[in-house]
Amino acid sequence: MASETRERIIEACERVIARGGLRGFRMGDVAHEAGVSIGLLSYHFGDRDGLLQAALDHVNESAARRSEQGAAREPADEPRPPGERLADLLCSEFGDEPQVRAGSIAWNELRAAAVFDPDRAAAVTRATADWQSEVRRLIGEAAHHAEPDTAALVLTALVEGLSGRWLTGQTTAHEAQEAVRAALRGLGLLTTSL
Amino acid sequence: MASETRERIIEACERVIARGGLRGFRMGDVAHEAGVSIGLLSYHFGDRDGLLQAALDHVNESAARRSEQGAAREPADEPRPPGERLADLLCSEFGDEPQVRAGSIAWNELRAAAVFDPDRAAAVTRATADWQSEVRRLIGEAAHHAEPDTAALVLTALVEGLSGRWLTGQTTAHEAQEAVRAALRGLGLLTTSL
DNA sequence: CTCAGAACTGAAACTATTTTCAGGATACGG
DNA sequence: CCGTATCCTGAAAATAGTTTCAGTTCTGAG
Incomplete structure (x- = not known):
């Protein structure tokens, strides 16, 4: 299903960012890391900016969730x-x-x-x-x-x-x-x- | 004289970095900001990395000088x-x-x-x-x-x-x-x- | 004045990366 | 099965930026 692939791509983005920062954020690297073709990134996220935005939003959410978890635990x-x-x-x-x-x-x-x-x-x-x-x-x-x-x-x-x-x-x-x-x-x- | 031009280029680098960061550090922008041709950057500093290094060294020196001034004052x-x-x-x-x-x-x-x-x-x-x-x-x-x-x-x-x-x-x-x-x-x- | 060398130019070649797109694979309702 | 909508591919075109270089201008010594 598509949403699984999307997820996999976002996670790949995070690994790529962790390895090389925003400057080292290349769509080719993301595609390779996620095990998909480079065209699929555009298909799901439009362009590089859309992909990066989605990845950073996800980072945001994760951090917020972790912080709330800490309070609730x-x-x-x-x-x-x-x-x-x-x-x-x-x-x-x-x-x-x-x-x-x-x-x-x-x-x-x-x-x-x-x-x-x-x-x-x-x-x-x-x-x-x-x-x-x-x-x-x-x-x-x-x-x-x-x-x-x-x-x-x-x-x-x-x-x-x-x-x-x-x-x-x-x-x-x-x-x-x-x-x-x-x-x-x-x-x-x-x-x-x- | 060449050293004046070099100085002007370095100062242009600082303005470009201040405006767009290391990610936005483009040789074309630096050349335009300094009012010189893009080829001159290579002539004086070799390549982009050399130019950036020189600019960052200059930032370093300036900061150190300011700090010493503060101590001496x-x-x-x-x-x-x-x-x-x-x-x-x-x-x-x-x-x-x-x-x-x-x-x-x-x-x-x-x-x-x-x-x-x-x-x-x-x-x-x-x-x-x-x-x-x-x-x-x-x-x-x-x-x-x-x-x-x-x-x-x-x-x-x-x-x-x-x-x-x-x-x-x-x-x-x-x-x-x-x-x-x-x-x-x-x-x-x-x-x-x- | 004249010549050599240093400073300088800008367009062309090159490199790296993103974007597009024609088409292939896959899933799935009828 | 069949058709079609979605998912997906990868090569080609487009874009962005750096590097090179052939040639021009400037400068200063002789």
């Missing part, structure tokens, strides 16, 4: 401290599983492309605002903070910066996570005890 | 608090002057490209390490901090993340600077008094 009978949940949410960006890494790379590319493309900037802004307000909410639960909005901005921007460090091999995923936790402690949102 | 008789100098160094990335913005855009692009290009990753890593160790030094001067290395990582990564927010229009330069100062206060490196 909390068992009601064993309440984890909100500071810990905050740390989890923020650190979920880092991790050596291929899917996590591919997602981070795609986001990194999307953010970089958004500088020059208002449409993409709008999409990034919306998704980022959702994420940041979720962080803001957890800050409110974790502690009385004087400037919770600023703290949410600082934490989310920090994660984005650390993501770049990690993806370029300047830090490990673990170091990035430790840095996030250190920042949370600095803001009084995580107790020092391990 | 401190008059010995009126010592500014190290926390303030730290804030200045970190906030110098944000600002609405075209040159500052162009420099930030170039860096943002370079960081994004470094994910897929080991050579660029090495260059970025080196420059980032220098900057971070300067921050680390100022932290040492500003206060006894339990984890100065982690603090330096957090602050520099934060600036990189905020830079992305600013360049995509998600925050203003001023908001980004305020966020940096808030983080510095949280880390006990800047007194609350204004």
Whole structure:
């Protein structure tokens, strides 16, 4: 059926982006990766832009789903401290599983492309605002903070910066996570005890 | 003279990069922007890669020069608090002057490209390490901090993340600077008094 | 002035990639 | 089966961009 093939193509797009970024996003590579002909890409998605758009939308959705999942996964009978949940949410960006890494790379590319493309900037802004307000909410639960909005901005921007460090091999995923936790402690949102 | 023309070409490169990123870096655009023929680019810089390399090196040098200037501008008789100098160094990335913005855009692009290009990753890593160790030094001067290395990582990564927010229009330069100062206060490196 | 070498031009050749399209395969209701 | 609508292919055309190069202009020393 066609929808399966579409799906396969979108997944191939994600792998191609993860391997070479938006710059290395070639329809020939996508077709080869998906095991279909190059003509089929146009058939399903119109042109290169349509294909890329579909792939990036999918990345967006996946990220949103993961974020919601994280919030829902909390068992009601064993309440984890909100500071810990905050740390989890923020650190979920880092991790050596291929899917996590591919997602981070795609986001990194999307953010970089958004500088020059208002449409993409709008999409990034919306998704980022959702994420940041979720962080803001957890800050409110974790502690009385004087400037919770600023703290949410600082934490989310920090994660984005650390993501770049990690993806370029300047830090490990673990170091990035430790840095996030250190920042949370600095803001009084995580107790020092391990 | 040739060196003037070279300079003009490099400056044109910076404008082209600021306008369209590394992806939008076209030799035709550079030639048009510099008011020279396309053949001259090859004559002076060999090929596209050589041209791009020269342009990025120039961005690097400019940033380094600006940073040194900032450090040297401190008059010995009126010592500014190290926390303030730290804030200045970190906030110098944000600002609405075209040159500052162009420099930030170039860096943002370079960081994004470094994910897929080991050579660029090495260059970025080196420059980032220098900057971070300067921050680390100022932290040492500003206060006894339990984890100065982690603090330096957090602050520099934060600036990189905020830079992305600013360049995509998600925050203003001023908001980004305020966020940096808030983080510095949280880390006990800047007194609350204004 | 004149010549050599450096700076410079722009069109043509080349390369890489996307888009189109004529047609082949496949699924499926009648 | 048959017809047809959908899915799919891959080669050819179109497009976008870089590199080359034969030739022109400029510059300065002799």
